[in-house]
Amino acid sequence: MMFTHRLKAIQGVAFFLTLLSCSHSWAAPDAVAGKVKALVCTACHGDGGVSSLPGFPHLAAQPLLSIFYQLLQFRDQRRKGGGMEAIAATLSEQDMRDIAAYYAALQAPPPVAGGSTDKITLGQQIAQQQYCSSCHGAQLQGQKHVPRLAGQSSEYFVSQLRNLRSGARADMDGTMISAARSLTDEEIEAMAVYARSLP
Ligand code: HEC
Ligand code: HEC
Known part of the structure; x- marks a missing residue:
């Protein structure tokens, strides 16, 4: 299990490096x-x-x-x-x-208000404590290969985070899977409500 994960991670990184190194020859x-x-x-x-x-x-x-x-x-x-x-x-x-x-280049999705302020506050706390913003950006706007979470559909957010947590969705270097591993369903839900509220 561990080995498969590591192997996947190595393949992922190699794949990503190929992606970067090829970029100069592209139109x-x-x-x-x-x-x-x-x-x-x-x-x-x-x-x-x-x-x-x-x-x-x-x-x-x-x-x-x-x-x-x-x-x-x-x-x-x-x-x-x-x-x-x-x-x-x-x-x-x-x-x-x-x-x-x-x-x-398109305009970002409109932020979705609503949902309890408790959830939004909790979501914001977790995003800071778990360093989500260090990769996804201070306003979770995404950067480079890291997806934007701000304004994202909360149902989609929840399903993807669960898939990443369970390993049903692989990620390129294993960092997102390890970020998701310790999250509870309640925390995931709170972060989804927080993320969709961001412009
Ligand atoms: C029949 C509906 C459908 C069509 C048509 C469709 N998509 Fe998707 N797309 C989805 C769904 C559903 C997902 C979420 C998949 C999952 O659950 O992992 C998705 C996911 C994606 C993602 C990943 C988003 C993310 O945040 O990781 C990208 C990128 C994407 N689609 C691009 C495209 C592009 C480009 C096209 C047209 C060439 C396209 N899709 C056409 C339904 C569709
Ligand atoms: C080390 C960098 C890093 C950290 C820390 C991180 N992420 Fe991610 N996240 C990524 C990358 C890279 C992806 C894309 C994964 C892939 O498909 O390879 C991703 C994907 C996601 C997705 C799926 C988005 C989509 O459009 O499909 C969600 C949701 C998500 N992260 C939420 C979080 C949350 C919440 C936290 C904090 C608990 C977090 N991430 C911490 C790098 C990170």
């Missing part, structure tokens, strides 16, 4: 082309990257590298869910970069 991402290529995505991810379906992730204002990286993960079946494996398999890497550039 620049084209957000205008990406908009057209993303038309098929709007049915689920919404117009402007803000989904109206509960539990479906918003893509607006996600970091370019995070979207690109997740699409590669789906294509390579390292991440599964929502039928995204089949969808990502139809995209070239240039398509993925263009689409990622399009979504990254």
Whole structure:
């Protein structure tokens, strides 16, 4: 078990380094082309990257590298869910970069007020204590390959964090899995309510 985890982590890091080292030979991402290529995505991810379906992730204002990286993960079946494996398999890497550039440049999803202030306060405390913001950004806005959490659907947030905690969703270097390991359901719920409240 331990060994498999470590092996996965090493493969993940190697994969990520390849990703970075290749980046110079790529054509620049084209957000205008990406908009057209993303038309098929709007049915689920919404117009402007803000989904109206509960539990479906918003893509607006996600970091370019995070979207690109997740699409590669789906294509390579390292991440599964929502039928995204089949969808990502139809995209070239240039398509993925263009689409990622399009979504990254869109206006962030509107913050969702509501939910108890106790939950929001608890969520904020945990985010600080557990150093979530050290990777996801001070306002959980995401950076580089680390996804944006601010304004994200709380149902999606909860399901992904549970999957990361159980190992059902792999992550590239094991850091997110270890961050999630000690969280209770109550803490996950509180952080989801906090995250969606952020602009
Ligand atoms: C039939 C509905 C559907 C369509 C069409 C669809 N998606 Fe998705 N997508 C989902 C669901 C559901 C998830 C969450 C998967 C999970 O549970 O892990 C998802 C997840 C993602 C993620 C990961 C988001 C994150 O925060 O990690 C990205 C990136 C993504 N989709 C991009 C796309 C792109 C680009 C297209 C169009 C080429 C597309 N999707 C089309 C349903 C869809
Ligand atoms: C060491 C850096 C790091 C820390 C600390 C960290 N994360 Fe993450 N997180 C990541 C990375 C990287 C991913 C993308 C994982 C992947 O798919 O490879 C991620 C993914 C996620 C996702 C899934 C988002 C999506 O769009 O699919 C959630 C939710 C999340 N983190 C919440 C948290 C919370 C809550 C904390 C604090 C308890 C936390 N993270 C701490 C790096 C980190």
